[in-house]
Amino acid sequence: MQPGLTNKTITTNNTELQIVSVGTNASLTAHTQLMSSDVLLDIDLLGIAQNNNGSASVVLMSYKNMQDVLHASLFKTENDTTKTMLSKVVSVILPKTQNKTLPSPINITFQHIKGPSDLIGEVSCVYWNISSWIEDGCQVSQTNTEHTVCTCVHLSTFALIMQTEISKSDPTLELLHTILVSIGLVFLTVAVVTFAICRFNPRVTNAARLNLCICLLLAHLLFLRTQNYLHLIKPHQVLCKVLSGVLHFLYLCCFVWMSMEALLLFSSVRKLRQVKPNDRAGPHWGYKLLIGYGVPLVIVAVSAGVMPDGYGSQQCWLKTDYGFIWSFLGPVCLILAGNIILFITIIVTLQSTLKEARSDVSKVKYTRVLLFKIMAQFVILGCPWILGMFTAKSKVLEFIFIILTSQQGTFIFLVHCLLNDEVRRQYKKWWQEFSPPEKDPSTTATTLALNDYVTTGTH
Structure with a gap:
């Protein structure tokens, strides 16, 4: 002492x-x-x-x-x-x-x-x-x-x-979510391979759509695995915060690439009015990558710098405290509002171009089909996140939200791959190359008869 x-x-x-x-x-x-x-x-x-x-x-x-x-x-x-x-x-x-x-x-x-x-x-x-x-x-x-x-x-x-x-999860909905997301991931993988290998039209680049699919694939896969192993991840707060930050970045990348695809479509529609349109598909791919991944990175970096404790909720996502969730919803709403304005402008410009009839008919038709596909893509990829803000009050809305968000990859595959004539022809070509050749029935019968004759003669 x-x-x-x-x-x-x-x-x-x-x-x-x-x-x-x-x-x-x-x-x-x-x-x-x-x-x-x-x-x-x-x-x-x-x-x-x-x-x-x-x-x-x-x-x-x-x-x-x-x-x-x-x-x-x-x-x-x-x-x-x-x-x-x-x-x-x-x-x-x-x-x-x-x-x-x-x-x-x-x-x-x-x-x-x-x-x-x-x-x-x-x-x-x-x-x-x-x-x-x-x-x-x-x-x-x-x-x-x-x-x-x-x-x-x-x-x-x-x-x-x-x-x-307080856990508000429904085991049935969790199982449904796992099954549906797995299905969506399969189609997203096929879409990524298709966009990476195939070059459908020299006038159009698939860079924005390819990067959109890659970001969706990584985001859905990471979110699914995080939720499946949440009981192992949650005790490690640093890991949980890092995963929520990566998810924040990937989902923002999806919306930025979707917005960039709308901008490229707007640029293509404007070129329809030109007498000698330039077929270059927008800025250099390096600038596209800088915008597509740089903007989300800046948003995440600023969010983490202002409120580092905003990451790492009980689901390893963004916390709702002090409105931190708006670091994701704010940019999303801004991008969706900008896309709506872009699509309205595109429709007005396209109608005016059709009335003037100065452009190539096939090119106008192609642009109209592409406009429909990207607008449908905008609705499927963007609108469910607005719906997600109200799922806490309704099981029906939560069910619809799970279906729409999990099948985003399936939708992209259907619209941009399966409903595309050029892609279907490429799929058919691949199938013919890798499938075993069909045997000619007449040749097969002749071969069997010859074998039987040879066998009989040896005895």
């Missing part, structure tokens, strides 16, 4: 107390630590003593069953979450002390009551204030699966509470 320092422990059926006092002749060189069975307190008791004529005492009181009385449901939050007490309730007291101002914050290390496998929610350091648990003045400084360190600027009665979002 150091000079001027006394330590006393008292244990009862319901509480465990540790009392530490310092006198005027104390010579401490570090913060004082008090320890119970599940809690460690780190406090600058010497600094407190210097503000109280050279002496001070601190009491760490650990309650064995107080968490059943001051239960976690008394922690009021804006989000509708399930609260679970993750530690014992403890009190830190400075008895017979006039100046209770802390020279530095205290650190309380709580041992978790729950096992590591149960730690799947957000941990909060709280203290008791009259009739409820609140967080003011306390924050989590370190945490892992076994313990959490809370840093507080005042003394009170403290505890550790875990928040878990």
Whole structure:
């Protein structure tokens, strides 16, 4: 025991107390630590003593069953979450002390009551204030699966509470989502291979559509695997945040490439009015890649810089706190509004071109078909995300949302591959090259007769 320092422990059926006092002749060189069975307190008791004529005492009181009385449901939050007490309730007291101002914050290390496998929610350091648990003045400084360190600027009665979002998932809908997304991924893969290998028309480049399919394929695949292994990913907060950031980037890329495809279509329609149109398909592919992936990257980087804690919800997606979800919905709504304006302008320009009849009829017909396909693609790829904002209030809307979003790849394959004459001819050509040649019936009969003759002659 150091000079001027006394330590006393008292244990009862319901509480465990540790009392530490310092006198005027104390010579401490570090913060004082008090320890119970599940809690460690780190406090600058010497600094407190210097503000109280050279002496001070601190009491760490650990309650064995107080968490059943001051239960976690008394922690009021804006989000509708399930609260679970993750530690014992403890009190830190400075008895017979006039100046209770802390020279530095205290650190309380709580041992978790729950096992590591149960730690799947957000941990909060709280203290008791009259009739409820609140967080003011306390924050989590370190945490892992076994313990959490809370840093507080005042003394009170403290505890550790875990928040878990209320599960509203339907096993039937989850199974349906997995099956439908898997089907969509198959068709997306076929579409990506088709756009990458085939060159259907020299007047049109498939760069925007190819990159759109690649981003959709990666986004749907990553989201599906994340949800399937959410119970393994969620305890690792850093991994969960990284995955939500990557998903944010990929889905934004999908909308930017969709918007770029509309811009390229608008450019093609304008060229129909030219006497000698230039068949170049928009800007260089390098600039397209810079826009298609650069714009989403900037949005994600700014979002992460402004609110890094906005990533990593219970589903490893964007959190809805403080409107952070609008870092995704905002750009999406802006892109959809811009596409609507573009399509209206394209339709007006195309009608005017048809009336003037100055352009090649086949080229006009081709552009009209392409306009229909891209507008239908816009509706299927874009509108379901607006519908997704209302799925929490209706199972029917959620069911429709799952069908539309999961079958985006199937739709792209049907419209841009299966309903395209040039692609069908290419598929037929591939089938003829890789399928076994059909045998001629007459040749087969002749061969069998010859074999029978040879066999008979040998006997």
